[in-house]
Every structure is written in structure tokens, then in C-alpha cells.
Amino acid sequence: MKSKAHIKTHPLHPILVAFPIAFFIGAFIFDFLSLATTNLSFWQTGYYLSIAGITGALLAAVPGAVDYFFTVPPNSSAKKRATKHALINLLNVFLFGFAVYYRGTEAASTYVILTIEGIGVILLSIAGWLGGTLVHRNQIGIDHRYAQAGKWKESYFEQSSGKIEVATIDELKVNGLKLLHVAGKRIALGRTEKGYVAFDDHCTHKGGSLADGVLMCNTIHCPWHGSHFDVETGKVKAGPAKQPIATYQVAEQDGKVFLLL
Known part of the structure; x- marks a missing residue:
């Protein structure tokens, strides 16, 4: 990170x-x-x-x-x-x-x-x-980027529930990621070909930051040990992780992106 x-x-x-x-x-x-x-x-x-x-x-x-x-x-x-x-x-x-x-x-x-x-x-x-x-191994201090990902994005929000405005529609390119700090909870916001998605930033294997990973083909790749998760369902697509990640509802309205908690 x-x-x-x-x-x-x-x-x-x-x-x-x-x-x-x-x-x-x-x-x-x-x-x-x-x-x-x-x-x-x-x-x-x-x-x-x-x-x-x-x-x-x-x-x-x-x-x-x-x-x-x-x-x-x-x-x-x-x-x-x-x-x-x-x-x-x-x-x-x-x-x-x-x-x-x-x-x-x-x-x-x-x-x-x-x-x-x-x-x-x-x-x-x-x-x-x-x-x-x-x-x-943990890539602390490494600002690695991949094609079309853009620069590292991170935002903080005090609101802990309800409808939270977290981005504009055009803020992220497809396969782009953004780390959200929502009342102390870390949530990764991503944009796929289908639209915006949100999921836990915490890899269930060793706790790697998924917002620092690679998002491609509706799959987030953990940068630490390579676990793959489906960003819509949270299911594990490839180990070593065995437990799924939590996902969150996202709504797009009037050119803005909202996280629904």
C-alpha cells in the first residue's frame, strides 16, 4: 500500500x-x-x-x-x-x-x-x-498500479449507516479501486464493466488490503498471496483464502455513487 x-x-x-x-x-x-x-x-x-x-x-x-x-x-x-x-x-x-x-x-x-x-x-x-x-511480501509502502487503475484514491466518512455518498460516477475508470474509511471500517469501492461494487478491504486469508489489489473480470486479486474473490458475491474463486469476503450494496443516482449500509 x-x-x-x-x-x-x-x-x-x-x-x-x-x-x-x-x-x-x-x-x-x-x-x-x-x-x-x-x-x-x-x-x-x-x-x-x-x-x-x-x-x-x-x-x-x-x-x-x-x-x-x-x-x-x-x-x-x-x-x-x-x-x-x-x-x-x-x-x-x-x-x-x-x-x-x-x-x-x-x-x-x-x-x-x-x-x-x-x-x-x-x-x-x-x-x-x-x-x-x-x-x-506485504507490499507496505509500495504504490503499485496497473493499466487503467489510475492513482491511489482514499476517502474518510463519519457516517456509519444509511445512504452514504462515496464517489461520482466518473471518478473511477473500469477496474479502478478506491479505499473508503466508513466510521473506522475499511471498505473497497470498485468499478467493473457492470458498474460500481463495494466489498470488505480485508482479505480473509492474511488480512491484505484488497483496495490495493487488482480488479479484473469482476474479480479482485489480493496483492499479498493471490487469493481471488468475486466482487459481487464475495465468494472465493481461488485460494489460499477459504472464507468469502463481505459485499455491500451500491446505488448510482444523479451522477453520484452511494454506499448503502
């Missing part, structure tokens, strides 16, 4: 995370060199790299938090993965922060600091693995 924290559709979080990763690993390497060579300049470099890593990690966490709360689909495997990713990174920042504090104490031991930083680097690798999976 398209990132909410981006510059010209390029997500900010992946841009920023490269810096703390390099700084934290660099701090561990230079502290190890300090122990191996007894060179004080390596020790000082490790200290400053740790400070830079903590600062960079906190900066990268800002767009990461924006995407966590507003981009990652709720109640999905990606949300669980993103939670682990965030918690591990926070723990890593705490470890390096403690190592920086510990350096200034009289009882400071290079071996202890290297152990703490080594654990931090391992955690950093695990968090990086999870982050990569979020991008490459």
Missing part, C-alpha cells in the same frame, strides 16, 4: 533506516577494533557512531510510526509483523543507549559494551528481516 509518509510517493522510512543501520554496525566494529588494537580513537569513533545511530533510529521511527498506524492494514499478518519490527527496533535503541551511558561509568568494560552492542546488531538484523518482509 502507498505510504502515508512519503516524498513524491517514495516512502521516507526506507530512506532513513539505512543510516542507523550503518551507524550501529559501525559502532560495534569500531569498538571491537578498539579492543583489538587498544587505539583510543576507535573507541571514540564507536561512541559517536552510537549517538548517531540512536538519533537516526528515532528520526526513522517517525515516518515508520505514521505507516504503522495509517498504512499497514489492521488485523492482518502485516500488522503483527510490523509490531514485532517496531518493538525489536525500540529494544535495540535502548540497548545502544544503555551502552552509551555505561561507557561513562567507572565500572565500564569494553567486553560488556561489545556484548550489548553485539546483541543489538543481532536484533537489528532480525528487525531488518521483518522490515524487508513487510515491503517485499
Whole structure:
């Protein structure tokens, strides 16, 4: 899904995370060199790299938090993965922060600091693995489009029931999609050759966003694992999903599209 924290559709979080990763690993390497060579300049470099890593990690966490709360689909495997990713990174920042504090104490031991930083680097690798999976498997931050789909569309509505105006007749091209937030509920609005349809944005397999999928031949294709659903009946046309998705009534009137709840 398209990132909410981006510059010209390029997500900010992946841009920023490269810096703390390099700084934290660099701090561990230079502290190890300090122990191996007894060179004080390596020790000082490790200290400053740790400070830079903590600062960079906190900066990268800002767009990461924006995407966590507003981009990652709720109640999905990606949300669980993103939670682990965030918690591990926070723990890593705490470890390096403690190592920086510990350096200034009289009882400071290079071996202890290297152990703490080594654990931090391992955690950093695990968090990086999870982050990569979020991008490459769950497609978080990816604004992928297909022929005639148009740009990503998303709207919010406070009304939770009744007849809700959600689009104009010509807002979407055939096979186009739009994500609706209706009183906190995520509903995908699509346009087929027959007209407008509406269905749950939540794939029943792992919770992927169907509004971020591909709509063709009256079928929505989940972008995560390829499940296919009939957009009129909600029935599964191809797995791995086994449960159907909910569908909603849509009415077209006076050049406008209404969702009936």
C-alpha cells in the first residue's frame, strides 16, 4: 500500500533506516577494533557512531510510526509483523543507549559494551528481516498500479449507516479501486464493466488490503498471496483464502455513487 509518509510517493522510512543501520554496525566494529588494537580513537569513533545511530533510529521511527498506524492494514499478518519490527527496533535503541551511558561509568568494560552492542546488531538484523518482509511480501509502502487503475484514491466518512455518498460516477475508470474509511471500517469501492461494487478491504486469508489489489473480470486479486474473490458475491474463486469476503450494496443516482449500509 502507498505510504502515508512519503516524498513524491517514495516512502521516507526506507530512506532513513539505512543510516542507523550503518551507524550501529559501525559502532560495534569500531569498538571491537578498539579492543583489538587498544587505539583510543576507535573507541571514540564507536561512541559517536552510537549517538548517531540512536538519533537516526528515532528520526526513522517517525515516518515508520505514521505507516504503522495509517498504512499497514489492521488485523492482518502485516500488522503483527510490523509490531514485532517496531518493538525489536525500540529494544535495540535502548540497548545502544544503555551502552552509551555505561561507557561513562567507572565500572565500564569494553567486553560488556561489545556484548550489548553485539546483541543489538543481532536484533537489528532480525528487525531488518521483518522490515524487508513487510515491503517485499506485504507490499507496505509500495504504490503499485496497473493499466487503467489510475492513482491511489482514499476517502474518510463519519457516517456509519444509511445512504452514504462515496464517489461520482466518473471518478473511477473500469477496474479502478478506491479505499473508503466508513466510521473506522475499511471498505473497497470498485468499478467493473457492470458498474460500481463495494466489498470488505480485508482479505480473509492474511488480512491484505484488497483496495490495493487488482480488479479484473469482476474479480479482485489480493496483492499479498493471490487469493481471488468475486466482487459481487464475495465468494472465493481461488485460494489460499477459504472464507468469502463481505459485499455491500451500491446505488448510482444523479451522477453520484452511494454506499448503502
